[in-house]
Structure formats: structure tokens, C-alpha cells
Amino acid sequence: MAIESEVLVIGGGLAGITSALAAADAGADTRLVSYKQSTLRNASGLVDVLGYTPSGDGPVVDPFDAIPSLPDAHPYRTVGVDTVRDAMAFFDAHAPRYQGHHTDANALVPTHGGTVKPTARYPASAAAGLASDDRDTLLVGFETLPDFNADHAAAHLESAGVPFDVRGVTVPFPGDLRAGAKVTRYAGLLDANPQVSVDGTERPLRLALATRVADAAADADRVGFPAVLGDDDPAGVRDALADHLGAAVFEVPMGPPSLPGLRLSDHLFGALEAAGVRIETGNPVVDADTTAGGVETVYVEKNGARIPNSADEYVLATGGLVGKGIDSDRDAVYEPIFDCRIAHSDDRYAWFDDDAFGDHAFAQFGVRTDDTLRPRDDDGAAAHANLRAAGAVLGGYNFAAEHSGSGVSIATGYAAGTAAAEAIHDE
Amino acid sequence: MAQEPHVVVVGGGSTGAGVARDLAMRGLGVTLVEQGNLTHGTTGRMHGLLHSGGRYAVSDQASARECIIENRVLREIATHCVDETGGLFVKRPEDSEQYFQEKLAGCEACDIPTKVLSGAEARQLEPHLADDVEKAIWVPDAAIDPFRLVVANAASAQEHGARIETHSTVTDVVVEDGAVVGVEVEHATGAGKRVHGTEGGTEVIRADHVVNAAGAWAGRLGEMAGVDVEVRPSKGVMTVMNTRQVDTVVNRCRPKGDADIVVPHETTCILGTTDEEVADPEDYPEQQWEVDMVIDELAELIPMLDDARTVRSFWGVRPLYEPPDVDSDDPTDITRDYFLLAHDDRDDLPGMTTIVGGKLTTYRMMAEEITDHVCERLGVTADCRTADVALPGSADNTALDDYMTEFGLRSPVAQRSVDRLGSRAGSVLDTDDPNPTICACEAVTRAEIQDAIEQSGTDLNAVRIRTRATMGNCQGGFCAHRLANELHTAGYDDATVRASWDELLAERWRGQRHALWGDQLSQAMLSYALHATTQNRGHDPADADTEIDFTAFDAGPLAADGGPEGAHGN
Ligand SMILES: Cc1cc2nc3c(=O)[nH]c(=O)nc-3n(C[C@H](O)[C@H](O)[C@H](O)COP(=O)(O)OP(=O)(O)OC[C@H]3O[C@@H](n4cnc5c(N)ncnc54)[C@H](O)[C@@H]3O)c2cc1C
Ligand SMILES: Cc1cc2nc3c(=O)[nH]c(=O)nc-3n(C[C@H](O)[C@H](O)[C@H](O)COP(=O)(O)OP(=O)(O)OC[C@H]3O[C@@H](n4cnc5c(N)ncnc54)[C@H](O)[C@@H]3O)c2cc1C
Numbered sequence: 001m002a003i004e005s006e007v008l009v010i011g012g013g014l015a016g017i018t019s020a021l022a023a024a025d026a027g028a029d030t031r032l033v034s035y036k037q038s039t040l041r042n043a044s045g046l047v048d049v050l051g052y053t054p055s056g057d058g059p060v061v062d063p064f065d066a067i068p069s070l071p072d073a074h075p076y077r078t079v080g081v082d083t084v085r086d087a088m089a090f091f092d093a094h095a096p097r098y099q100g101h102h103t104d105a106n107a108l109v110p111t112h113g114g115t116v117k118p119t120a121r122y123p124a125s126a127a128a129g130l131a132s133d134d135r136d137t138l139l140v141g142f143e144t145l146p147d148f149n150a151d152h153a154a155a156h157l158e159s160a161g162v163p164f165d166v167r168g169v170t171v172p173f174p175g176d177l178r179a180g181a182k183v184t185r186y187a188g189l190l191d192a193n194p195q196v197s198v199d200g201t202e203r204p205l206r207l208a209l210a211t212r213v214a215d216a217a218a219d220a221d222r223v224g225f226p227a228v229l230g231d232d233d234p235a236g237v238r239d240a241l242a243d244h245l246g247a248a249v250f251e252v253p254m255g256p257p258s259l260p261g262l263r264l265s266d267h268l269f270g271a272l273e274a275a276g277v278r279i280e281t282g283n284p285v286v287d288a289d290t291t292a293g294g295v296e297t298v299y300v301e302k303n304g305a306r307i308p309n310s311a312d313e314y315v316l317a318t319g320g321l322v323g324k325g326i327d328s329d330r331d332a333v334y335e336p337i338f339d340c341r342i343a344h345s346d347d348r349y350a351w352f353d354d355d356a357f358g359d360h361a362f363a364q365f366g367v368r369t370d371d372t373l374r375p376r377d378d379d380g381a382a383a384h385a386n387l388r389a390a391g392a393v394l395g396g397y398n399f400a401a402e403h404s405g406s407g408v409s410i411a412t413g414y415a416a417g418t419a420a421a422e423a424i425h426d427e
Numbered sequence: 428m429a430q431e432p433h434v435v436v437v438g439g440g441s442t443g444a445g446v447a448r449d450l451a452m453r454g455l456g457v458t459l460v461e462q463g464n465l466t467h468g469t470t471g472r473m474h475g476l477l478h479s480g481g482r483y484a485v486s487d488q489a490s491a492r493e494c495i496i497e498n499r500v501l502r503e504i505a506t507h508c509v510d511e512t513g514g515l516f517v518k519r520p521e522d523s524e525q526y527f528q529e530k531l532a533g534c535e536a537c538d539i540p541t542k543v544l545s546g547a548e549a550r551q552l553e554p555h556l557a558d559d560v561e562k563a564i565w566v567p568d569a570a571i572d573p574f575r576l577v578v579a580n581a582a583s584a585q586e587h588g589a590r591i592e593t594h595s596t597v598t599d600v601v602v603e604d605g606a607v608v609g610v611e612v613e614h615a616t617g618a619g620k621r622v623h624g625t626e627g628g629t630e631v632i633r634a635d636h637v638v639n640a641a642g643a644w645a646g647r648l649g650e651m652a653g654v655d656v657e658v659r660p661s662k663g664v665m666t667v668m669n670t671r672q673v674d675t676v677v678n679r680c681r682p683k684g685d686a687d688i689v690v691p692h693e694t695t696c697i698l699g700t701t702d703e704e705v706a707d708p709e710d711y712p713e714q715q716w717e718v719d720m721v722i723d724e725l726a727e728l729i730p731m732l733d734d735a736r737t738v739r740s741f742w743g744v745r746p747l748y749e750p751p752d753v754d755s756d757d758p759t760d761i762t763r764d765y766f767l768l769a770h771d772d773r774d775d776l777p778g779m780t781t782i783v784g785g786k787l788t789t790y791r792m793m794a795e796e797i798t799d800h801v802c803e804r805l806g807v808t809a810d811c812r813t814a815d816v817a818l819p820g821s822a823d824n825t826a827l828d829d830y831m832t833e834f835g836l837r838s839p840v841a842q843r844s845v846d847r848l849g850s851r852a853g854s855v856l857d858t859d860d861p862n863p864t865i866c867a868c869e870a871v872t873r874a875e876i877q878d879a880i881e882q883s884g885t886d887l888n889a890v891r892i893r894t895r896a897t898m899g900n901c902q903g904g905f906c907a908h909r910l911a912n913e914l915h916t917a918g919y920d921d922a923t924v925r926a927s928w929d930e931l932l933a934e935r936w937r938g939q940r941h942a943l944w945g946d947q948l949s950q951a952m953l954s955y956a957l958h959a960t961t962q963n964r965g966h967d968p969a970d971a972d973t974e975i976d977f978t979a980f981d982a983g984p985l986a987a988d989g990g991p992e993g994a995h996g997n
Contacts, residue, residue: 042953044961052966059966061979099984107981113908114921117963118980132980144861146873149912155921159969163977172861179863179872180840255961256905321952328944329734330719349715352943352951356936356958357965362948363955400952400959 001308002297005031005278007420008311010285010298010337011325013038015391015409015416016317017268018087021094022417023315024275028424030417032277033300033309035284038265039322039392043405044253045227045260046109046126047098049088050076051118051403059118062104063407073396075408078371079415084407087414088120094271095264099127108132112148112226112254114156118403123260125234128222129250131157135221136165139252140213142173144181147254148226169216174198174208183259186228190237206237210244222248227259234263285309285318285337294386298337313386313420316340316367316375317413320392326365333365335393340367340375340383343395359398366395373416386423388416431456432635432805435610437597437648439463440470441573441787443640444580445794445813450638451587452816453802453809458632459581459589460612462596464621464889466577468642468708470787471892472743474665474699475692476676477501477509477571478788481516481541481564483763484533485526486683490763491537493789498567500791500814501576506821507849508576512691514568514676515549517728518561522681530680531564541566553673555729568676570692573787574892575847578882579818586819594621594886597641600652600779601631607652607770607778609633620884622919623926636801639781642746643708649781654774656781657751660708660744661758663700664717666941669736669900672696672729679728683759686724689732694869694899698725698732704758708744717742718941736946738902739938748784765793767800780804820849843870847894865913866906868899873913880917885924887914887931903935904954908962925969932958 007023009016012034020032050066052058054074060066067081076084092101098121100107106118108131116131129137141150150168157166173186175196189205198208217223223241229251230237242249253260272279286306289297295314299306316338318325327336333344333351342365345351351362367375367389374382375389391409392399399405432455436447439461447459461467480494502509518527534541542565549563550556556563581591592612599611609632616625639648639656649656671691679687685701698721705711718740726733747761755761765785771777782797795811802809817823845852855878856862862872871894883889887910890896896910897903903910911928915921943951959965968975 042957048960056966059975059980100981102984103981105979105981107983108975108977111962113911113962113964115963115967115969116975117960117966127983127985130981130983132977133982133986134977144863146863146865146909146912149915152912152915152921152924155915156925156969159921159925161968161974161977179861253961256957258961321949322956324949328948330722330944347715348944349940351948352940354940356932356955360955362943362952400956401965403960403963405956405960 002310003031003307005029005311006424007031007313007315007417008033008298008309009315009317009417010034011317011319011323011391011393012279012281013317013319013323013391013409014040014406015413016315017272018091018410018413019315019317019390019417019420020272020277021275022090022414023421024277026418026421028421030277031280031309031311032272033280033283033285035282039319040261040265041258042256042322043258043261044255045123045258045264046117046119046253047091047121047406047410048118048403049084049120049407051106052401054398054402056401059106059108061106063106063120064104071396073368075394075397075412078369078373079411083415084411087411088407090414091121091410095267097124097267098122099124110153110157110224110252112153112252114153114160116157116160116162120407123264125227125229125238125251125260126253127250128248129224129252131162134163135248136219137222137224138213138217138220139166139168139224141168141170141226143170144173144177144179145186145226145228148252153252167216169213171212174205174212183228183254183257184231187231187259190228190230191232206240207244210241214245217245217247220247222250224250224252227251227254231259231263288338290338290384294384295338313423314388315416315420316387316389316393317391318393320366321362323392325393335367338375338384338387340389341378342366343368363398363400364395367393368395372419373412388419390416432807433458433633434636434638434801435460435632435634436638436640437610438468438640438642439465439577439581439591439593440468440640440642441577441790442642442782442785442793443638444577444584445790446638446640446782446797447584447589447591448580448587449794449798449811449813450801451584451589452812453798453807455807457584457589458634459584459591460595460597460610460632461593464593464883464886464892465581466574466892468644469743469746470573470577472741473573473787474688474690474697475570475573476688476690476788477569478786479514479566479568480537480539481514481530481534481566481568482678484537484539485529487763488533488537491533491539493792494786495537495539497789497792498569501571501788502569504814504817504821505571505576505579506817507847508572508579508821510570510691512568512570512675514566514678515544515553516564516566516678516680517549517556518563518680519557519727520559520561522679526682527562527564527680534564534566539566553675553677555672555731556677557728557730560728564680570676570690571787572693575820578893579820582819592618593889597648597651600637600648602652602776605776607637607776610637621886621889623885623923635805637779638797638801639779642783643744645746645781645783652770652776652779654770654776656768656783657749658783659747659749659758659761660705661747661761662703662705662711662742662744664713664721664740664742665697665699666718666721666740667738668696668698668732669738669947670695672731672735677728686721689725689729693895695738698722702759705744711742711744713740713742713941734945737942738900738947740941741938746783765789767797769800771804820851822850840864840870840872844872844875848875865909866894866896866899868901869895871896876910876913877917880914885914885919885927887911887927888934891931897931897935901950901954902939903931904950904957907931907935907958921969925967932964
């Protein structure tokens with residue numbers, strides 16, 4: 001017997017989560033199956049809509065304004081700018097810790113390498129750090145955390161022309177932390193706030209940390225740390241540090257692993273549960289039965305067995321090359337579950353550009369769809385009437401160069417989930 | 428003033444570094460000039476086999492004998508560069524039995540120890556060998572790290588008073604009264620260590636003798652001096668796997684051919700190679716068919732290679748030399764032997780000697796021969812000691828074990844560091860400061876990176892070859908920015924750091940382009956996203972000509988409400 005649902009979403013990244021939430025909100029009985037941790041573990045946790053145009057112009061001030069001029073094949077053009085707006089509003093309602101919805105304009109956020117990047121939504125933890133805000137800034141790095149060198153980031157931000165004074169200071173993290181400790185270890189300690197001994201004095205960790213940077217922070221309006229400020233209670237950690245320092249406190253996004261991304265993922269999985277979505281993680285969908293009428297069953301591989309899952313409507317949200325929704329070998333690029341058509345050159349050496357930041361064809365690999373997000377077959381028609389695709393599994397855009405990754409996943413996930421639920425009501 | 432007599436060595440590959448060490452140890456003044464970083468040429472783009480001589484035992488027994496002699500020497504003087512893997516010549520059913528017997532007899536004739544293994548015994552040693560491999564000959568092949576070897580030779584030369592100038596190009600050979608008296612050098616960033624953004628300059632370095640060890644470029648040096656040096660560069664591909672499918676060198680036992688050897692190297696295996704003559708040692712096509720061929724052919728020996736993950740490919744150019752009268756059509760017919768061209772006898776041009784051809788394995792022997800020759804010309808009598816005195820890093824074998832204990836050798840990171848640093852481990856790793864891992868794939872810590880920066884200046888590619896940082900699975904995806912951070916910590920300013928960081932990213936991308944399918948394509952997309960999106964290096968405003976209008980952008984929710992002080996409430 002197959003496991004049944006009205007809507008089955010395959011993939012638990014931002015696109016799959018948004019699809020499932022949208023379908024469940026619209027009243028469909030929804031199930032989500034996902035294999036591994038999603039790209040949110042690797043991504044910065046910032047939610048971009050559009051930072052640069054495909055020709056490289058930018059940073060774009062108003063992403064919504066720029067969407068109608070994107071190429072026809074771009075997923076934003078498929079769903080249309082109004083749906084992108086609706087989808088972002090839907091995200092805002094489900095992610096109250098995110099900021100940026102008070103304006104259409106992008107914010108500029110300092111990166112851990114010391115550049116700035118345009119983004120549409122940012123976690124509350126990054127809100128006080130915007131480079132488009134002109135308060136004087138101190139960046140703090142830890143000797144044991146080589147991903148963020150505060151002094152270098154500060155110097156680099158100055159080269160980038162930011163409108164404020166910025167300095168960096170590197171301190172030992174209070175207490176006894178191994179040089180190779182993971183970011184989650186720092187965060188866990190800051191959550192727990194244990195007593196630590198610094199120069200013979202016992203103090204709670206947060207106070208000890210604030211004391212270490214207090215002198216350097218004397219002239220700063222805000223103090224930025226690498227994104228390790230708490231996992232369970234990031235607001236509590238920031239508030240405590242801010243009180244001790246008398247300055248605003250923020251995080252500079254980093255990753256992988258990205259704590260802001262993991263926090264968002266955890267939060268949204270909570271929202272899925274609250275919405276009544278049934279969730280199964282840890283096992284891949286490996287195969288599907290299809291007929292002329294559409295997808296009948298997909299198979300989840302679990303401990304060597306193939307468990308059939310059936311639904312009326314399916315959403316494919318398995319991610320791109322990173323999430324492994326798109327795979328390749330020496331000869332071809334393919335979509336492993338439904339074998340959806342992936343446009344690509346037969347010449348493997350046409351898949352990339354010779355410049356590291358060039359216009360890479362591989363970055364646009366993905367499923368192409370009709371205007372209701374149904375993957376097209378070789379003739380250009382919808383391959384399966386009840387299969388829609390969303391997120392990074394889609395082709396036709398380069399999220400890395402454009403800074404559009406999360407926005408496309410949210411917009412197309414919302415559109416696909418809503419359409420799947422509507423299709424059920426129509427039956 | 429430089430020591431007298433003074434010799435300029437052109438070329439910082441294995442040959443030039445070996446010559447510089449030998450000359451300096453015999454008490455001569457030495458300046459080594461290299462246009463890139465050390466190993467910039469063929470030495471940094473070779474297969475890493477410390478030949479036992481087995482490969483030449485049928486076709487070229489003179490070379491085979493030299494190889495086994497030097498193989499034994501390098502195991503002694505360069506322990507920290509050599510991985511004693513052993514090697515196999517593997518016979519498949521379709522390979523000739525007669526050739527197998529000739530190989531065995533040839534090895535014996537050249538004093539190369541052998542042992543014949545049955546197919547089952549060979550698979551016991553290397554479980555991934557194909558089921559139908561019939562038998563194999565074991566020989567004392569080994570793996571050698573060319574970077575460490577050259578750096579150690581240069582360090583030893585320096586210890587003996589030599590001056591090492593990298594990123595300095597010889598632009599002319601100075602000839603006065605019919606004799607070479609020096610070279611004109613263009614320093615990219617001033618004399619000494621390379622520092623990006625530092626003003627360079629031209630310098631004439633006078634010398635009593637010039638050694639042309641410019642490898643595939645030796646002909647150009649010859650031209651500058653007005654003599655013909657007939658180098659015939661021939662390219663070969665090497666494809667790097669993400670793991671060690673074999674721990675023993677695996678050769679195919681058949682007459683010379685392409686794609687017939689796998690060499691384990693550090694965390695990887697390297698497949699190779701091909702042999703195609705090229706016109707320009709710096710500008711030649713790097714082609715897909717070469718990569719596909721080495722994988723397909725070597726999968727006949729080790730089937731799992733067929734769909735294994737590769738992390739990059741690179742090409743090297745053999746500096747083959749052919750005396751003017753031979754004129755071979757096929758580059759595989761050109762001898763692998765080396766040639767010493769005494770331009771005084773040969774071209775009536777005293778003051779310069781060229782050394783071309785040969786192999787990395789025999790670099791020390793070549794250096795000895797040319798140093799003997801130079802000493803003889805300069806009237807110096809001094810014995811060669813390079814075969815007896817260990818290189819820095821290989822100084823004291825027993826010390827290695829002590830370091831292992833001292834640095835808590837339970838940890839695999841410390842193990843790798845000590846393997847790389849050899850007897851230098853103590854001075855490098857002994858730090859009171861926190862020593863986090865910078866490159867996780869290759870287990871390289873901050874102390875090792877800082878040591879390499881101290882040696883080589885701001886060139887992160889020079890740091891890379893000294894430490895292996897960025898050379899593992901992720902190809903620098905996760906650690907390139909950390910290396911940039913370390914440069915800043917070492918005291919270099921932001922503009923310098925950015926220039927060096929860009930150069931590293933470009934170099935890493937160059938080789939990865941040949942491995943872009945399957946898992947490595949996914950890895951490349953992840954790295955690209957990290958660099959282009961999280962770090963926004965693709966649109967770094969610090970590099971752009973136009974300034975950003977920061978006021979046009981969102982300054983935060985509280986700024987929108989007119990409140991300046993902090994959005995830390997929620
Ligand atoms: C390093 C990096 C930095 C980034 N930075 C930013 C940024 O700053 N701002 C921004 O907006 N975007 C950023 N992005 C892009 C953004 O994170 C992604 O575009 C977006 O998260 C993709 O979401 P997705 O749901 O489509 O795919 P994914 O997050 O990849 O999710 C796909 C899911 O499907 C699962 N799956 C795959 N195959 C199967 C199967 N057969 N069966 C079951 N499940 C399967 C996977 O395990 C995974 O959980 C970044 C991406 C990366 C890699
Ligand atoms: C594909 C391939 C695989 C190989 N595999 C092996 C192997 O497994 N084992 C083995 O023993 N041998 C191997 N070899 C051979 C070995 O790599 C070479 O013989 C050896 O590295 C040559 O060293 P070299 O110092 O003579 O030349 P190079 O390393 O090329 O050094 C010459 C240097 O001169 C510099 N230079 C040139 N012009 C100037 C100038 N005008 N001013 C300043 N500097 C200049 C160059 O930048 C270069 O660094 C291989 C070769 C190839 C091509």
C-alpha cells in the first residue's frame with residue numbers, strides 16, 4: 001500500500017518548505033519528503049530577491065522594479081512580479097524574525113570577507129549591521145575562528161567605500177575552546193552562558209566576552225561578531241551583549257555551516273508542523289511511475305526497501321547541483337527522479353566559463369517549465385500534468401551571480417504549492 | 428658584495444634549485460633567478476613519480492640505472508618529500524608476455540630489485556586492481572612531492588649563502604667581448620620576497636658564469652645569448668582523483684604508451700599521461716579528449732576509476748632536448764636523457780652552460796654534473812656533498828618521531844603537518860597562539876601557513892605549494908578566504924591581500940575546469956556560490972570603478988522609523 005496524500009512535495013529546502021506551507025495553507029493534505037539537509041545549511045541565511053541583473057549591473061536598488069526586464073526564461077518571469085510580491089509577503093508572515101519588508105529597496109549587508117552584498121530580507125541578527133546604515137562600527141573576530149578576520153574585513157569594507165568608520169579587533173574567545181571548534185559549539189556556549197574564568201576572575205561567558213571587547217568598542221555605535229551568537233536564543237545573546245556594551249550588536253553572516261541558515265530552516269520546519277504538513281526526512285526519492293495521465297507513484301528508498309508514495313499533485317523541489325536535484329556525469333546533465341529534460345550542451349567544455357566568476361552555463365542548469373511551472377518534455381509540452389517544479393531545480397537563472405537564490409525558491413515554491421492545491425479543489 | 432666567484436642560475440625548477448644548492452655548498456656565490464614562484468615551470472606540473480628505473484628498463488637502460496641510483500639517494504636525503512609506496516608493472520591478458528619477461532630481465536640488468544606477483548597477490552596488495560590482471564612485477568617506485576623537494580633545495584642553498592629571487596625574469600643575457608658576463612633581470616615587485624603591489628625594477632646581475640636551467644624555456648635563454656638550444660617541448664596531462672584508489676604506483680606493463688600510470692600522491696591519486704609536441708611551452712591547448720583518455724584507459728587496470736571523482740587536471744611540458752642531427756618525428760621517440768651544453772666548446776661563447784632534458788628523479792645527479800663542470804671552468808676544487816647531506820626538513824629522521832609525540836600526534840592534523848615539515852616541524856609548529864586548521868581537506872594549520880608566508884611573501888600560490896592548502900577536494904572553496912585572512916594577519920594591507928586572493932582563485936579554477944561533472948561539479952557550484960554570493964567576490968565594490976550610493980539602500984527597520992540606536996530588540 002502506498003503512503004497517500006493530496007500534495008507530495010519532494011525536497012525540504014526553502015522551495016519545498018514554501019510549497020508545502022502554501023499547499024497546506026490552501027487546505028490541501030500535504031506531505032513533504034526530503035533526503036539531506038538543504039542548501040540553507042550552506043547559504044548565508046540572507047534572503048535575496050535580485051541583487052544584480054543578468055548582465056551584471058548593480059547592486060540593484062529595487063529588485064521588484066527590475067524583474068519585468070529579466071529574460072523570458074527566468075523563473076521570475078514565469079510566475080510574474082505580482083506573485084513574487086505575494087510570495088515574499090507569505091514568507092514574511094511565516095518568518096517573523098526576518099526584516100526588510102518595510103521597503104522595496106535592497107539592503108547592503110557586510111559579508112564575512114569584507115565586501116557588501118545586496119539582499120531583500122535579512123535575519124534580525126544582521127539588522128543592526130547594514131552597510132547602508134552609517135553608524136560607526138567595530139567588528140570583533142576570534143583567534144580560533146579563521147573564517148572571519150575582523151581587522152581584514154574592516155579594512156576591506158573601507159576599500160569598498162562604506163559610509164562609516166569601521167575597525168576590527170581580534171580577541172580570544174573567553175573560556176577554553178579548542179582551535180578547531182565548530183560554530184555550533186560557540187553558539188551553544190553563548191546560549192548556555194556558563195561561568196568562565198578569565199584572568200583569574202569567574203564570570204558568565206557573555207559578560208566575559210563583552211568585557212574583552214569593551215575598550216575597543218568604546219567609540220562604536222554598533223559591534224559586529226561572526227555569526228555564532230546563539231542557536232536557541234540568538235536574541236537573548238545579542239541583547240545581553242548589547243546591554244553590557246552599550247551599543248547595538250549584530251552578526252556578520254558566514255558559512256558553511258551557516259547558523260543563520262540553520263536557524264531559518266529550523267524555524268520553517270516548525271511552521272510546517274504547525275500547519276499540519278507530514279514530514280519525512282533522511283530518505284531519498286529514487287524513482288517514479290508515470291503514465292500519460294501524469295505521475296502515479298514515487299518511491300522512497302528506506303533501509304534498502306522502496307516505499308511507494310502516491311499523491312494527486314507533486315512538487316519537485318530537490319534543489320540544483322548543490323542539493324543534488326540535478327546531477328551529471330562525463331556525458332550528460334540529468335534530473336534523477338523523473339528524468340526531466342535539462343537543456344545542456346553536448347560539449348562538456350561548454351558547461352563553464354574560463355573565468356572563475358564568468359558566465360557559467362552550469363550555474364543555469366535546471367528544469368525548464370511551462371508558465372504553470374510544469375517541466376516541459378522534448379516537444380515543449382508539460383511532461384506530466386500533475387508535476388510542478390520549484391526552486392534551485394529550475395534552470396534559466398544564475399542565482400549566485402544575480403543574488404536571487406532564496407527569492408526564486410520562495411516565489412516558485414509559493415506558486416507551485418498554491419497551484420497544486422488549486423488543482424485539487426478543481427477536481 | 429656577492430661572494431666570488433659568483434654564478435647566476437636561471438630557473439627555479441628541480442634542476443636550477445639543485446644546481447644552486449650544489450654550487451652554494453661548494454662555497455661559490457649563487458643567485459638563482461626564477462620568473463614565477465619556485466616550481467613555476469615543469470617541476471610544478473609533473474607526475475610525482477620517483478622512478479625506480481623500471482619504466483626505462485627495456486627501452487633506455489642508461490636512464491634506468493641513473494634512476495635507481497638516485498632513487499636510493501633521495502630516500503636518504505629527502506625523506507620528508509618521499510612516500511615509499513612501491514610500484515607495480517601490471518599485466519592484463521592482452522598485454523605481451525614477452526614484454527613482461529623483457530621488463531623483468533631489464534630490471535635485473537639495471538640492478539632494480541623486483542618481485543613477481545600473481546594476479547591474486549597483486550590484488551591483495553591493491554584490492555581495486557581489475558579481476559583479470561594476470562600478474563605484476565613489484566619495483567621500488569615511490570611518490571615524491573616536487574614542491575617540497577625544490578623548496579628544500581632552495582632553502583639549503585640559502586643556508587649556504589645563496590640569494591633566491593623569485594618573480595624575477597631574465598630579460599637579457601649580457602654578452603661582453605664575446606663572453607657571457609651576467610643577466611638582466613626584471614623584478615616583478617622589487618628584489619627579495621614577492622609582495623603584491625610593490626614597485627618592481629630592473630637589475631643587471633653580473634656573474635662569472637651563468638647556468639641556463641630554464642627547462643622548456645632554455646631555448647629562449649639561448650636566443651638571448653645568441654646560441655641555438657633545440658628544446659622540443661612536449662605536453663602531458665595529469666588528472667587528479669579525490670582519493671587514493673591505490674597506495675602503490677600502478678604502471679601498465681607494455682611498451683611506451685599514453686595513459687599507463689597511476690601515482691598515489693598525498694590525499695590523491697594522479698592519472699597520466701600523454702605526450703604531444705607543442706610549439707609554445709606557455710600556450711598550448713588543454714583538451715577534453717586527453718582527460719577522457721587517461722580515465723578510460725586506466726579504468727582497464729582499476730575499474731573504479733571509470734566513475735570516480737576527479738578534482739582537477741593539469742598539464743606539464745617536458746623539456747625534451749634533441750641534438751640537431753637526430754630529428755625525430757614522434758616526441759615519444761625523443762630521449763629522456765639530459766644534456767649538458769658547454770657553450771664555450773659548442774658555440775665559442777664562454778661564460779654560460781645550459782642543462783636540459785632529464786627527469787626530476789635525476790635532478791641531483793644532473794646538478795652534480797653541471798656543478799663539476801662550472802667548478803672546473805672557474806678553477807674551483809671542491810667535492811660534491813649533496814648526496815650525503817640531508818635536505819632541510821629531512822635532517823634527522825629520529826627527530827620525526829619526537830615531534831609526533833611532542834605535538835600530540837594522536838591527531839591526524841598534526842600527523843599531516845609533521846609529514847610535510849619533516850625535521851622543521853618543531854620550529855614551525857611550536858607556537859603559544861591558537862593554531863586552528865585553515866585548510867581542512869589537507870589538514871593545514873595556521874602555523875604552517877604563517878611559516879610559508881614568511882618564506883614566500885604575499886604569493887598565496889607559493890603558500891599553496893609549500894603547504895598543500897587549497898589542493899584537496901574543495902580546491903580552495905572553503906579556505907581561500909581564510910588564506911587571504913592569514914595574509915592580512917601577517918601584516919599585508921587589504922589591496923595586496925585582494926590581489927593575491929584573486930590570483931589564487933584564478934589558479935584553482937584553471938585546473939578544476941577539467942573535472943566539472945558529477946560530485947565535483949556540485950562542489951564547484953557550492954564553491955562558486957560561496958565566493959560569488961555569500962562573499963560577493965564577483966562584484967566586490969572595492970574592485971569596482973564606480974562608487975555605490977549607499978543612501979539609496981535600506982538602512983534598517985529602525986532607521987525607517989527615524990530611530991538610530993540599534994535594531995537589536997528582537
Ligand atoms: C554557498 C551558498 C550561498 C548562498 N547564499 C545565498 C544568499 O546569500 N542569499 C540567497 O538568497 N540565496 C543564497 N544561496 C542560494 C539559496 O540558498 C538556494 O538557491 C536555495 O536555498 C535553494 O533552495 P531549494 O529548496 O530550491 O533547494 P535546496 O535547498 O538545495 O533543497 C533541496 C532539498 O531536496 C533534497 N533532495 C534532493 N534530492 C532528493 C531526492 N531524490 N529525494 C528527496 N529529497 C531530495 C535535498 O536533500 C535538499 O534537502 C546560496 C547558496 C549557496 C550554495
Ligand atoms: C607530464 C610530465 C610528467 C612528468 N613526470 C615525471 C615523473 O613522474 N618523475 C620524474 O622524475 N620526472 C617527471 N617529469 C619530468 C620532470 O618534471 C622534469 O624533467 C623536471 O621537472 C624539469 O625540471 P627543470 O628544472 O629542468 O625545468 P622547470 O621545472 O621547467 O624549470 C625551469 C624554470 O625556469 C624558469 N624560467 C624560464 N625562463 C625564465 C626566465 N627568462 N627568467 C627566469 N626564469 C625563467 C621557468 O619559470 C621554470 O620554473 C615529467 C614531466 C612532464 C611534462
